[in-house]
Structures are given as structure tokens and as C-alpha cells.
Amino acid sequence: VKNVAGYDLCKLLVGSLGTLGVITQVTLKLRPITEQRAIVRLACTSDNVEAMLASLHESRTRPACIELLNRGAADAVFAHAQLGAFDAPWLIVVGYDGNADAVSWQVQQFVKEVGARCRLEARVDFPADALCHAVVESAAWAAGAVVFKASLLASAVAGFCQAVDGEPDRPQVRSHAGNGIVFGCWPAGLTKERAATMLTLWRDRARQGQGSVVVLQCPSDWKTTVDVWGPAPEAAALMREVKKQFDPKRIFNPGRFLDGI
Numbered sequence: 001v002k003n004v005a006g007y008d009l010c011k012l013l014v015g016s017l018g019t020l021g022v023i024t025q026v027t028l029k030l031r032p033i034t035e036q037r038a039i040v041r042l043a044c045t046s047d048n049v050e051a052m053l054a055s056l057h058e059s060r061t062r063p064a065c066i067e068l069l070n071r072g073a074a075d076a077v078f079a080h081a082q083l084g085a086f087d088a089p090w091l092i093v094v095g096y097d098g099n100a101d102a103v104s105w106q107v108q109q110f111v112k113e114v115g116a117r118c119r120l121e122a123r124v125d126f127p128a129d130a131l132c133h134a135v136v137e138s139a140a141w142a143a144g145a146v147v148f149k150a151s152l153l154a155s156a157v158a159g160f161c162q163a164v165d166g167e168p169d170r171p172q173v174r175s176h177a178g179n180g181i182v183f184g185c186w187p188a189g190l191t192k193e194r195a196a197t198m199l200t201l202w203r204d205r206a207r208q209g210q211g212s213v214v215v216l217q218c219p220s221d222w223k224t225t226v227d228v229w230g231p232a233p234e235a236a237a238l239m240r241e242v243k244k245q246f247d248p249k250r251i252f253n254p255g256r257f258l259d260g261i
Contacts, residue, residue: 034097039128043088050158061106065095066178073172081134150182152211229258
């Protein structure tokens with residue numbers, strides 16, 4: 001509700017992991033499915049992936065998504081979509097949606113901007129669906145695995161992803177490159193000690209991009225020794241005050257959120 005005093009409850013509760021209250025009813029605002037969608041996939045080398053992402057940020061087009069995947073993540077996505085993989089160390093998947101004229105113009109404009117700098121393939125309308133769904137649903141394939149999530153400046157994504165891709169225990173790297181979110185997924189079998197070492201490296205690198213790292217998924221017994229949230233942010237004191245106002249007796253999920261909130 002606009003123009004009222006007090007907390008924005010929707011933004012406050014989303015992501016609070018049940019530490020501020022119990023959601024008993026949800027109202028959703030929907031919008032129609034777009035008239036048309038297109039997916040462009042670009043095969044990149046380690047030398048030009050950063051330049052390609054910079055071109056996308058400066059593009060006259062307005063992508064609905066910009067996904068950066070290393071070879072392991074790309075192979076998994078293409079296998080799920082039943083498509084042949086590109087033989088390249090990095091893949092950028094760019095999505096467009098809207099009315100047919102707008103999508104057509106944006107794809108053509110993007111191809112002009114990219115030129116001959118890398119190999120690309122565009123899929124429009126129905127042929128784009130399988131790859132689009134595979135990219136969206138890839139986050140659900142990590143059952144039983146160890147998953148880290150880094151949040152950093154979008155301009156730092158390429159360097160960060162390339163650094164973690166060069167680690168000995170190379171994860172599947174998948175990034176929402178337009179907003180600075182990076183996921184690393186290791187299959188079951190990674191030891192707790194090795195995961196803790198990798199987590200320290202990720203956090204050191206994320207700080208260089210003004211970011212942070214949390215553990216999205218790991219075996220439950222690791223959580224007594226592995227710091228899944230990382231150092232408390234500067235706003236932790238404010239978060240504790242909000243917690244006191246909503247839950248003064250610490251009934252709702254005590255200790256579930258960062259810094260023991």
C-alpha cells in the first residue's frame with residue numbers, strides 16, 4: 001500500500017527466513033506472458049568474456065536476462081534443453097521478450113553490436129523455449145550438492161567468475177551477470193574442510209568487488225563449524241532492532257538469520 005507510514009512489510013519479510021513472523025496469506029500480481037521471446041547464446045573465450053559483458057551493459061537493447069556460464073554449467077544446461085553444446089570455455093545467454101517488433105529489433109541490433117567478435121546463435125519464439133526453461137530451472141538441479149552464492153558489483157562478475165573457474169575443485173559457475181549474482185555448485189563429495197577453504201577464497205575475492213558470499217546449500221552437520229552467512233554487515237545492529245520490534249521474545253526461528261538473528 002502506497003503513501004502510508006511504517007515498514008514496507010513485503011520487502012521486510014521477503015528473505016527474512018521466518019525470523020520476523022509467519023506469512024499466512026500471499027497476494028500475487030501477475031502479468032501476461034510476453035508475445036514473443038528470443039534467446040541468444042554467445043561462445044566466448046577467457047580473453048573476451050569481460051569485454052562482451054561490458055558491451056551488453058552498454059548496449060542499446062534491453063535484455064530480460066544476461067546469464068554467464070562456465071563450461072560445466074553450460075554443458076548441464078544444454079543437456080537439459082537437449083541442445084548441442086558450444087565448444088567454448090564460457091557461454092553468455094542473453095534473453096529478450098516483448099512484442100514481436102521489439103524483440104526482432106533488439107536481436108538484430110544486438111547482432112550488429114557484437115559483430116564478428118564471437119560465435120553466436122539466436123533462437124526466436126518456440127525454438128527459444130527449451131533453452132529459456134533450462135536456464136531458469138538450473139537452480140533446482142543442485143540437490144545434494146554444495147552451493148555458494150556471491151553478490152557483488154556487476155562490473156566485477158567476469159573477473160570473479162574467471163578466478164573461481166580456475167580453482168582446483170572447479171565448480172559449475174552460473175551468474176546473473178546483469179545484477180552481480182554468482183552461483184557456484186559442487187557435486188556431492190566435496191569435503192567440509194575443502195569447502196571451508198573454498199569459502200574463504202570466495203569471500204576474499206568478493207570483497208574486491210564490494211560483495212559478500214553466503215552458503216545456499218550444504219550438509220546440515222556442516223553448519224556448526226562452517227560460517228554460512230559470513231561476517232556481520234554494518235547494518236546488523238539495525239536488523240537486530242527490527243527483530244526486537246517484531247519478535248521481542250525471539251520466538252520466530254531464533255538464530256536462523258545472519259549474525260545469529
